Structure formats: structure tokens, C-alpha cells
Amino acid sequence: MKGSIQKRGNTWTYIVDVGRDPQTGKRQQKTKGGFPRLKDAQLALRKLLSEIDENKYIAPSKETLAEYLEHWFTHYEKRIKVTTVCTRKYLMDKHLIKENPFSNKELSKITTRDIDAFYNLKLDEGYSTSTIRKIHQMLNQAFNQAVKWSKVTNNPVLAADPPSVKKVEMKIWSFNEIDLFLEHCKEERHHITFLLAIYTGMRRGEILGLKWSDIDFEKKTIRVQRSLSHVTNEGYILSTPKTTKSIRYVPIPKMLLDELHSHKNRQKEWNERLGPDYSDQDLVICTEMGSFQDPRNVLRVMKRIMKAANVSPIRFHDIRHTHASILISEGVDIVRVAARLGHANPKITLETYAHLISDVDNEAADIFHNALKTAREQKVSKGS
Structure with missing residues (x-):
């Protein structure tokens, strides 16, 4: 040539x-x-x-970013969970196509400077650092694929500088607040929902996806192996949990087993009353018709009870934090807490709850000091 x-x-x-x-x-x-x-x-x-x-030359793509992303997503969506597709598609359409100043710019002409300016724009618009990080991850995956498909020579996202994620402040209940909340929801249909959350630390989706076949009443364990998720145009479905480590056995106390027995008997009454109109899906938490429970309804009930009980307003996920915090404060080691919560790695648990184990670190320092002190004393006594 x-x-x-x-x-x-x-x-x-x-x-x-x-x-x-x-x-x-x-x-x-x-x-x-x-x-x-x-x-x-x-x-x-x-x-x-x-x-x-040497076949190293790549002709610059004339595709705009918006055109490329639409094509790329048909490839990408087959490689992620069906429950994740709708949230990622929304994120792409809204932020990377509709509200992106360089969405109509040719793919090959987009620079790291464009991307950094875009992140700053999102910060100015009030979006959380967590949202911007998710946008960054998706844009990086899209450009990595563009390099593999020989549409661009390099990935400009790699050198970009997304903001660090600012963690939402963790709020937990005291023992007194737990008692007040449970006392005020005793007559509620979702009493068992909140008991499961407080006594197991399970995620909301895991609780709403729990089936009676997952509960071993003899061994006093719950097998967490599915989660309730929402998919656009399909509604609520049961899907696999967040990670492989999320599939786990959670031991539970006899008190909770007794409450589950009582709840199961109430469900039998619903079934008998409705007959063929009852949709029995073996769900532990369901509507009185037997169908999936809308998570938003659980949050509405929780908000109402918190107000009535005059306890600190927290998110449903903070009940999980409360459960973990109590275990750690009672001396349960991080590895066991991580396994109970279904964290992918104990490091996640440690990073999340590190502030709760400072006393343990101090105790370890004393143990080390006392061990050296004892060794010195023994040496002196032998010398004498």
C-alpha cells in the first residue's frame, strides 16, 4: 500500500x-x-x-457515541443478569445518551478531557458520587469493547478521574429502639418480615424471595438462595442472589422458628378462605392472595411504624447494619459475620464496620504488650 x-x-x-x-x-x-x-x-x-x-492501524470510527452505545448494549446485556439490564439501560439512556454533551460526537474523537468535564457536570447537577462511579464503569466497559472491535485505538476512560464514592452514613438502632419498633408492629402482617430482617441480617430482596422450602425447622437454619427483583415489562421475578457468597445458610433462634410456625398457620387460613383464588407459591412473605409482596409496601409500613414507635428513622438496609453491629459488639469475629451476611469477602465487612472494632484492636495491643512483659519476667526469674 x-x-x-x-x-x-x-x-x-x-x-x-x-x-x-x-x-x-x-x-x-x-x-x-x-x-x-x-x-x-x-x-x-x-x-x-x-x-x-503490520495490521496495527485502526481507521477512526465515524459512529457517534450514542450510535455505538445502542449497538454495544445489545452485546452487553447478554452478559449481565436480567435483573440488572433495566437499571443499566436506564443509566445509559439518561446519562450517556440524553444528558451527555458529547453523545453526538464521533467515538474516535472523544477525549479524556471530555469525560472528566462530563463527570464534573454530573457533580454540579447534584448526582451522587456512587451514581457517577456507575456511569464511569459502564463507559469504561463500552470503550474497552470498542478497542476490541477495532473502532478506536485506545480507551480514553482509563485516564479519566471519576470522583471517589462518598459512603452514606450508617444509622443503626439501639436495643431499646429495636424493642420499641417490634412492640409497635406486633399486630402487623409484616411483623414476621421485620423479625427476619432484625434476627438474620438478610437483604430485603432475600427476605421477600424466601420460600418455606428454604427453612429447615429441625436444623434451625434458613437457606438463602434467591432474591425478589423487578424487571421492566416483566414485573417481579425470583433471581439468584447478589454474589455466589450470598448463597448461604443462616442459623436462627427457636423464638424466630416459633414465629414462622405461627405465620405459616395464618397463611393456611388465607388459603382456605380464598380457595382457588389463592396463588400458593410457597413464599414466606407474600400478599394475602399468595402473590409477590411489593417491596415499596414494606417500606411504607416500616415508615409508619417508626413514626408511631418514635424511633430513629433508618433505611431497611440499616436493619442489616444493626444486626451486624450487634454481632461485632458482642465479639463475633469478622469472618463469621461476613459469612452470615453473605459478603463476597470478609474485607468488605471489615471496611464497613471497622469503626466498631477499635476496642478489639486496643485489646490486641494489650495482649501483645502483656505477652512480651510475661516473657521478660520469666527470663529474669530464670536468670536469678
Whole structure:
């Protein structure tokens, strides 16, 4: 493959045939000018021809980012959980296509500077650092694939500087607040829902996806192996938990087993009353018709009870934090707490609850000091 060099005014320009567009079949040319000297243009031309000969040259894509993302997502969605597809699609459509100043810019012309300015724009618009990090991760995956598909030579996202995630302040209940809340929800249908959350630390979706077949009344354990999720155009479905470590056995006390027995008897009454209209799906937490329980209804009930009980307003997920915090304060080691919560790695548990185990660190320091002190004393006594 050969190229040519032409003088245009006071500068030099090279022109090279770089093959045909794989989509349109049209002949493509690479032109670059502005070289002040002939030998500068010749050097650049030789470098380009060498890249073409070694199959290292990638013709810049004329696709806009928006056009590329629509195509890329059909590939990407087959590689993620069906329950994740709708949230990722929403994130892409809203932030990377509709509300993105460079969404109509050619893919090959997008720079790291464009991306950093975009992140700053999202911060100015009031979006959380967590949301911007998710946008960053998706954009990075999209550009990585663009490199693999030879649409761009490099990924400009790699050098971008997304903001660090600011963690939401953890709020937990005291023992007194737990008692007050449970006392005020005794007559509620969701009393068992909140008992499960407080006594197991299970995630909301895991509780709402729990089946009676998951409970071993003899061994006093719950097998966590599914979660209730919402999928656009499909409604609520049962899916696999967050990670493989989320599939776990959670031991429970006899008191909770007794409450579950009572709840099961109430469900039998619903079934008998409704007959064929009752949709028995073996769910522990369900509507009086037997169908999936809308998580939003659980949150509405929780909010009402918190107000009536005059306890600190917290999120449902903070009940999980409360459960973990009590275990740690009672001396249960991090590895066991991580296994009970279904964390992918004990490191996650440690990072989340590190502030609760400072006393343990102090105790370890004393243990180390006392061990050395004892060894010295023994040495002195032997010497004497």
C-alpha cells in the first residue's frame, strides 16, 4: 500500500488509502496535513504505512457515541443478569445518551478531557458520587469493547478521574429502639418480615424471595438462595442472589422458628378462605392472595411504624447494619459475620464496620504488650 505527499500552500500533506469501510464497502482515505517540512510528512507517512502493513492501524470510527452505545448494549446485556439490564439501560439512556454533551460526537474523537468535564457536570447537577462511579464503569466497559472491535485505538476512560464514592452514613438502632419498633408492629402482617430482617441480617430482596422450602425447622437454619427483583415489562421475578457468597445458610433462634410456625398457620387460613383464588407459591412473605409482596409496601409500613414507635428513622438496609453491629459488639469475629451476611469477602465487612472494632484492636495491643512483659519476667526469674 502506497501513499502520496502534496504541498498545500506552505505546508505538506500526506494521503493514504487505508482500505474499505467494513460496513459500507466504500474506499477510505487517511489525510493529514500541516507539516512544515517535506521530511516531516515523509516520516509520518512511513510510520502510518508501517502500522497498516503490520495490521496495527485502526481507521477512526465515524459512529457517534450514542450510535455505538445502542449497538454495544445489545452485546452487553447478554452478559449481565436480567435483573440488572433495566437499571443499566436506564443509566445509559439518561446519562450517556440524553444528558451527555458529547453523545453526538464521533467515538474516535472523544477525549479524556471530555469525560472528566462530563463527570464534573454530573457533580454540579447534584448526582451522587456512587451514581457517577456507575456511569464511569459502564463507559469504561463500552470503550474497552470498542478497542476490541477495532473502532478506536485506545480507551480514553482509563485516564479519566471519576470522583471517589462518598459512603452514606450508617444509622443503626439501639436495643431499646429495636424493642420499641417490634412492640409497635406486633399486630402487623409484616411483623414476621421485620423479625427476619432484625434476627438474620438478610437483604430485603432475600427476605421477600424466601420460600418455606428454604427453612429447615429441625436444623434451625434458613437457606438463602434467591432474591425478589423487578424487571421492566416483566414485573417481579425470583433471581439468584447478589454474589455466589450470598448463597448461604443462616442459623436462627427457636423464638424466630416459633414465629414462622405461627405465620405459616395464618397463611393456611388465607388459603382456605380464598380457595382457588389463592396463588400458593410457597413464599414466606407474600400478599394475602399468595402473590409477590411489593417491596415499596414494606417500606411504607416500616415508615409508619417508626413514626408511631418514635424511633430513629433508618433505611431497611440499616436493619442489616444493626444486626451486624450487634454481632461485632458482642465479639463475633469478622469472618463469621461476613459469612452470615453473605459478603463476597470478609474485607468488605471489615471496611464497613471497622469503626466498631477499635476496642478489639486496643485489646490486641494489650495482649501483645502483656505477652512480651510475661516473657521478660520469666527470663529474669530464670536468670536469678
